[in-house]
Every structure is written in C-alpha cells, then in structure tokens.
Amino acid sequence: MSHGKFGTAINCMDGRVQLPVTDWMKRQLHLDYIDMITEPGPDKVVAGGQSTEIETIKTKAIISAKAHGSKIIVIAGHDDCAGNPVDKAQHCAQIQKSVRVIHSWNLPFDKVIGLWINKDWDIEIIDSFEK
Numbered sequence: 818m819s820h821g822k823f824g825t826a827i828n829c830m831d832g833r834v835q836l837p838v839t840d841w842m843k844r845q846l847h848l849d850y851i852d853m854i855t856e857p858g859p860d861k862v863v864a865g866g867q868s869t870e871i872e873t874i875k876t877k878a879i880i881s882a883k884a885h886g887s888k889i890i891v892i893a894g895h896d897d898c899a900g901n902p903v904d905k906a907q908h909c910a911q912i913q914k915s916v917r918v919i920h921s922w923n924l925p926f927d928k929v930i931g932l933w934i935n936k937d938w939d940i941e942i943i944d945s946f947e948k
C-alpha cells in the first residue's frame with residue numbers, strides 16, 4: 818500500500834518539465850507523490866480543446882482524486898512548448914482559464930493552481946483557486 822500525500826498535475830508531455838513540476842509540488846505543497854497527467858500543450862487543451870480531449874483529462878483527474886485522495890491539482894504551461902507555441906501572455910491567459918475550467922469540474926480538490934514554467938525551468942504561480 819502507498820502511504821503519503823498525493824497531488825495531481827496536468828502537465829506537458831515534454832520531458833523537460835516533469836521534474837520541475839514534481840519537485841516544486843513536493844517542496845511547496847508538502848506532497849509525497851505526484852500523479853502526472855500529460856498532454857502536449859495542456860493549457861491550450863484544458864482552456865479550449867475538444868470536449869473529448871478534456872473529458873479524457875478529467876477522467877484521469879478523477880482517478881487521482883478517488884484512488885489516491887489527491888486534494889490539490891495543478892495545471893502547468895511552459896516556455897518553448899512544441900504543443901502550444903504561443904507567447905507567454907497567451908499561455909498565462911490559457912492557464913488562468915484552465916484553472917477556472919478545472920474548478921468548474923466540481924471534483925473533490927481543495928486547491929487548483931495554475932503554473933508557468935519559465936525559460937530557466939523555474940515555476941511561477943499564475944493563478945489559484947481554493948475551496
């Protein structure tokens with residue numbers, strides 16, 4: 818059995834962003850394990866993708882919440898994203914919208930956080946919603 822606190826991340830499939838997000842969440846949010854839901858350009862998908870794509874992500878988030886008891890979910894966008902090659906301002910707008918979309922799913926998460934991973938692979942909080 819797994820002991821410890823789980824968190825959930827909707828993150829890019831880009832191999833450069835897995836560890837920055839996992840490390841930041843463990844350190845800043847005091848979590849032990851991060852369930853990673855990956856997608857190319859996830860901020861674009863959650864903010865305005867096709868409903869089937871969004872449903873797939875939502876289904877995975879539900880598994881993380883129900884099976885692992887995750888209470889915190891993060892959506893992250895990042896610099897130099899091949900799946901979503903827009904400027905930072907547009908990423909940030911999508912991240913903000915994604916936070917609202919995820920909140921509207923009405924899942925048992927106490928906290929929804931939108932993150933930006935900058936060109937130095939440092940994490941910036943763009944938006945957050947707490948129950």
Ligand SMILES: [Zn+2]
Pocket residue numbers: 829830831857858895897898899900901
């Ligand atoms: Zn990417």
